Amino acid sequence: xxxxxxxxxxxxxxxxxxxxxxxxxxxxxxxxxxxxxxxxxxxxxxxxxxxxxxxxxxxxxxxxxxxxxxxxxx
Amino acid sequence: xxxxxxxxxxxxxxxxxxxxxxxxxxxxxxxxxxxxxxxxxxxxxxxxxxxxxxxxxxxxxxxxxxxxxxxxxxxxxxxxxxxxxxxxxxxxxxxxxxxxxxxxxxxxxxxxxxxxxxxxxxxxxxxxxxxxxxxxxxxxxxxxxxxxxxxxxxxxxxxxxxxxxxxxxxxxxxxxxxxxxxxxxxxxxxxxxxxxxxxxxxxxxxxxxxxxxxxxxxxxxxxxxxxxxxxxxxxxxxxxxxxxxxxxxxxxxxxxxxxxxxxxxxxxxxxxxxxxxxxxxxxxxxxxxxxxxxxxxxxxxxxxxxxxxxxxxxxxxxxxxxxxxxxxxxxxxxxxxxxxxxxxxxxxxxxxxxxxxxxxxxxxxxxxxxxxxxxxxxxxxxxxxxxxxxx
Numbered sequence: 001x002x003x004x005x006x007x008x009x010x011x012x013x014x015x016x017x018x019x020x021x022x023x024x025x026x027x028x029x030x031x032x033x034x035x036x037x038x039x040x041x042x043x044x045x046x047x048x049x050x051x052x053x054x055x056x057x058x059x060x061x062x063x064x065x066x067x068x069x070x071x072x073x074x
Numbered sequence: 075x076x077x078x079x080x081x082x083x084x085x086x087x088x089x090x091x092x093x094x095x096x097x098x099x100x101x102x103x104x105x106x107x108x109x110x111x112x113x114x115x116x117x118x119x120x121x122x123x124x125x126x127x128x129x130x131x132x133x134x135x136x137x138x139x140x141x142x143x144x145x146x147x148x149x150x151x152x153x154x155x156x157x158x159x160x161x162x163x164x165x166x167x168x169x170x171x172x173x174x175x176x177x178x179x180x181x182x183x184x185x186x187x188x189x190x191x192x193x194x195x196x197x198x199x200x201x202x203x204x205x206x207x208x209x210x211x212x213x214x215x216x217x218x219x220x221x222x223x224x225x226x227x228x229x230x231x232x233x234x235x236x237x238x239x240x241x242x243x244x245x246x247x248x249x250x251x252x253x254x255x256x257x258x259x260x261x262x263x264x265x266x267x268x269x270x271x272x273x274x275x276x277x278x279x280x281x282x283x284x285x286x287x288x289x290x291x292x293x294x295x296x297x298x299x300x301x302x303x304x305x306x307x308x309x310x311x312x313x314x315x316x317x318x319x320x321x322x323x324x325x326x327x328x329x330x331x332x333x334x335x336x337x338x339x340x341x342x343x344x345x346x347x348x349x350x351x352x353x354x355x356x357x358x359x360x361x362x363x364x365x366x367x368x369x370x371x372x373x374x375x376x377x378x379x380x381x382x383x384x385x386x387x388x389x390x391x392x393x394x395x396x397x398x399x400x401x402x403x404x405x406x407x408x409x410x411x412x413x414x415x416x417x418x419x420x421x422x423x424x425x426x427x428x429x430x431x432x433x434x435x436x437x438x439x440x441x442x443x444x445x446x447x448x449x450x451x452x453x454x455x456x457x458x459x460x461x462x463x464x465x
Binding site: 030033034036037038040041042044045047048049050051052053054056057058060061064065068069 | 156192195196197198199201202307308311315318319322323326327344346348349352353355356357360362363440441442444445
């Protein structure tokens with residue numbers, strides 16, 4: 001014997017469908033994110049020498065710090 | 075480049091393609107020669123320290139008998155040299171030459187903190203793009219926060235109960251006695267390294283007295299290690315970039331243990347935790363890799379970097395071989411225990427990412443926080459503590 005009325009069953013189907021859609025969207029987002037990560041990893045050779053660019057990073061930061069300092073004094 | 079291209083920091087980075095297979099044998103030959111030089115350099119430091127200090131090694135390092143001073147010396151030295159592999163290899167050589175293990179343990183812990191400065195500096199290259207900088211800086215400083223927290227938790231435990239010293243002593247004893255049994259009376263490493271170490275000794279033999287000769291050997295050894303670690307990193311990055319890609323592809327979407335394992339393996343392959351942690355900074359800056367993914371990957375690099383000290387320990391033969399291996403194992407056990415404790419306990423696990431996110435938010439707001447953090451954590455505070463320790 002079905003414990004739910006026809007209307008209750010329809011509401012439950014609707015709720016389940018919404019949950020399923022939400023989960024499918026989440027899965028699609030995960031898949032998109034994974035694809036973006038794979039895409040980025042393919043360009044790893046552009047990042048692997050990042051450790052050799054410390055001086056450049058420090059110079060970039062120093063000029064930005066000076067700009068902020070001057071702005072705060074004016 | 076993908077549509078996730080970061081703004082400033084990556085513009086000048088290498089665009090060179092992976093080496094063709096036909097030329098890789100030359101790179102591998104270079105790696106073998108460099109590893110040989112590394113081992114010879116560690117042997118030279120051990121021999122040099124023994125010659126220079128004689129039985130007074132402990133007295134020579136009396137300034138570092140205060141463990142907090144030792145910790146700060148390891149931290150500042152590594153922050154200045156920008157390579158924990160170099161500092162830990164030198165420590166292995168010094169221990170082989172008579173530096174007591176209990177003095178060397180805080181030095182190793184300090185080196186672990188000092189090495190995290192490299193990726194923090196790399197993150198500074200993203201400073202012109204606010205949100206990208208915040209993400210990159212958080213990804214870099216999560217390593218700092220974790221390593222500092224590990225020392226805060228484990229140094230007092232070590233001082234009270236000596237778990238790292240005792241466990242490493244037992245394991246090193248087992249490994250060295252097993253290796254001796256396996257190889258019988260023939261010492262392969264000694265035979266292999268003798269020509270290089272003898273040549274170095276010959277080069278300094280014109281100096282008057284064993285003390286000066288020993289000091290010269292130590293300096294030559296340090297110079298060689300600095301050169302070798304830098305050169306080997308450069309060669310391995312070129313040779314291993316394809317393998318690193320495969321490992322990272324395999325770990326995408328697989329959770330923290332896989333991330334940790336990939337961080338470990340890539341660090342072993344490129345022989346540099348700085349390379350691994352710096353590599354992940356621009357990736358995190360794009361926003362494609364989240365803090366949840368970056369965090370375990372960074373912890374993996376802490377384990378992978380221990381291989382260099384273990385490799386360096388194989389250069390030491392004779393009575394002190396067990397001590398050299400012991401200090402290398404201390405480095406490994408410290409990092410393993412740190413991860414088991416901090417990452418294993420949920421209430422501790424969240425502390426480093428939260429600190430890093432908070433610091434990155436402040437850094438994005440005002441660059442002076444960044445200057446204060448780097449200067450204070452890696453230089454001013456440690457040097458002040460070293461000074462206070464000498465009073």
